[in-house]
Amino acid sequence: MSDGRALLEVEGLRRVFDVSKPWLNRVIEGHRQQFLHAVDDVSFAIPAGRTFALVGESGSGKSTIARIIVGLIAPSAGTIRFDGADIARIKNPSEMRQIRRRFQMIFQDPYASLNPRMRVADIIAEPIRAFGLLGDTAAVQHRVGELLALVRLDPRDGLKYPHEFSGGQRQRVAIARALAGNPQFLVCDEPTSALDVSVQAQILNLMRDLQEQFGLTYLFISHNLAVVRHMASEVGVLYLGRLVEVATTHELFSAPRHPYTRMLLDAVPDLAMTGRVRTPVQGEIPSPIDRPQGCHFHPRCDVAKDRCRTEAPAARSIGAATVRCHTPLGA
Amino acid sequence: MAEAPLLSVKDLVVEFPTRRGLVLRAVDGVSFELRQGEVLGLVGESGAGKSITGAAVIGLLEPPGRIAGGEVRLKGERIDQLDRGAMRRVRGGRIGMVFQDPLTSLNPLYTVGQQLVETIQTHLPLSPAQARQRAVDLLVEVGIPAAERRIDSYPHEFSGGMRQRVIIALALAAEPELVIADEPTTALDVSVQAQVIAVLKRLCREKNMAIILITHDMGVIAELAHRVAVMYAGRIVEIGPVRDVVKAPRHPYTRGLMGSIPDPAAEADRLTQIPGAMPRLNAIPSGCAFNPRCASVLDRCRRERPSARVVGSSEVACWLDDEQLRRSDLQAVVAR
């Protein structure tokens, strides 16, 4: 693991959604209350200047974690420390604004993340004005031009509306908006999954350039393992709300410890056409409302033991990796 | 091989008249052939015209789209000019279809069995009992566990991956010779995608069925297809055996496309970047449609449209000469 100071620390993060039917229906139809454990005791730390990726399939809770960190969803339990400060304890609004300025978010769908009725320059200027960074209009306009050039767009494009841009260009605008407040930390929620591959390459390259230029720290959320391998220095694998494995990218891809990680890697199409032998995928992802007892992965696991069916494994370190498994691979 | 092709598409042109009186050409002179039991991948980015090509083959173009030129032949017989009734019998009978969204392709009000039996009886002369037995067999074939019991479930009782299997079963109902699968795994999770790919692979082998696989995902193509046609702005720029196209692409666009895909098996520092984006249909450049984004562009590319010519085992539509197209370091030239 990196020796760098952690910029973001997440500890024991939990989020439970009440997905019960309305009270009256429950009483009449005799249903019990139902809860969806979207995020279940998730802990990780991201060193400054690095990229930490969260991968997982549907129901893994990766987007919920992203939204909790930027404050769109309140956590049910757990702490989030940014640069040493516990975010939940900040009560002073101006201090909160200062913290918010320092972490921003890039969303998945560039067709939905820009207000269709606002000009691009106004979209990018909004955080500058909201955080009160620059006073006079000329300075704001100059800064907007600078930001557009930074994401390799023409400053004159600021006059246009989002619909005049392609998906890749829109995502550049969204990145410019995220950078407008000079943040240190960016939460990127599937930033390229709505884009074509050649455009994805442009955006991924741009994100790496910007990281180098400004020393940015990324939390990178994706379902695409190839993209994660390309972008991240460390990876956390989520399964039904639990972080089952955290390891450096190199470790994780060359020697996966958790059987689910291995299954996921084997499921990725073999683009290099190596013809490598792969274990076929067993079963399906259970519903997050009705998760299996013990280790959630045990019904699909080919090395599961009796213990896995009853007892949820605690996180433990194997080499540099942290794994939640009773029978980790290669141990 | 002397055997007549199962499907042949020649110089297909699809046009969309707009409300403003312009005519947009979504597919422009596409030709390819497909043999029995062969999986042809149609790959391209959004706006390449791959889905519209598939829709044109089975006569499912959304109005006002229309076939404005070329021909489509199934076993030598033209099917692009059939009337609606005859086309309906071909569709679902001789050609099956699998669409991207497993949720909207099934009617939520009927059980999976009812929908299967209806499709089977439309195309095959079977009694209700026989049709139901065939429906169960089909569900077993696509790998649905406890098919006898599950056949009476409604679509919402199935998971996304199982629903996509049901749709494949529906496409197979009348034992078609050809299945057109439009982004069959795009809406699915990686692990479920792997399962659906495995099912398609097995069916293709066991039934000697041909598939046109339309997708934007080169990985799925590499897993499943025998040959692949790479489309750009309504045209095929390169078509050839999948191994050659994936491992040694010739056309500058294909090279750029392959280089821009992060490799799950290797760490790379930087991805190849094709500048710009696919042109909109109302602004397709003259000459070779790729010329404004091409690093190896020649004067000729801006004026004349290249036609496909044989280069090695593939066909490539490019003005660069054979020697340049074979250079392995063209990639590096393009990348800069």
Added chain:
Amino acid sequence: MTETSAAPAPVRTRPSLRERIAAAWDSDIAYSFRHSPVTIVAAVIVLLLLFGAIFGPWIAPQNPFDPGSLNLMEGKTAPLTPNMFTGKTFLLGTDDQGRDVFSTILYGSRVSLFVGFAAVAFSMVLGVTLGLIAGYRGGWLDSVIMRTADIQLTFESLLVALMIFGFTRTLIPPGSQNELAVPVLILAIGLAEWPQYARTVRGVTMVERNKEYVQAARVIGLHPAIIMMRHVLPNVLGPVLVIATLGLALAIIAEATLSFLGVGVPPTQPSLGTLIRVGQEYIVSGEWWILLFPAVTLLALALAVNLLGDWLRDVLNPKLR
């Protein structure tokens, strides 16, 4: 794509007026308008009636409600027929009091259109505000607002207007009832129509609220009121415009109906509805023009506004593009 590594130039945030006009002329809406003859005719009718209503006092041959300008001898003159006593000719004839029907229509549509526009504006502001709050905030506030709207929607809106009208009148001293008749009418029609706006706006707001651009604004930490005004409101205005246009036709007819029933504007300030009520008394005695021309005007106005509304709905519907 427009990629550049050149030094950033300052960005102008606003285009010139000329650029805006050119863009508007070239837009899909303008194109669709230019290619729809029915819509053009409807727009011309509405514009003509608006012009007549606004400039009525300057166009009208007489002020029909100034008793000094009336001559009882000229009563019940048929259209384009010289009066048997004074020899004057009236384009659309006169009524029993000798009022020029053309002038009464100009003055009447003035009242009708004013009440219509004001009622729509009132119900729109009320409905959009409540709908935005209900859709964005959700929770108990949403329940209270929307249940109120639901209860009101179970009654015919004209009935609601009648009730509100009657109730409000009891609160006003009899001396000022005639002066306050128009504001009360606007209040009654406006209050009767707000649930339409609230329901639509709430639905669209709930969709927009979950879109990522609203989340992006929340991540910046903007105040909910600013998010609603700057981000959500502009994106719900399309459907609101359609309802408002169709609602204008409804409000004009509602006003006419109330006035026809005799509970609307007082006879000293007649609207098209009042004119029709007065006119129908003469239909049996053969003076058809007193009824016909105001009725045709009302019909043309309501129909034209409705056609404009239908066109707007189609043009703003992304599914039909």
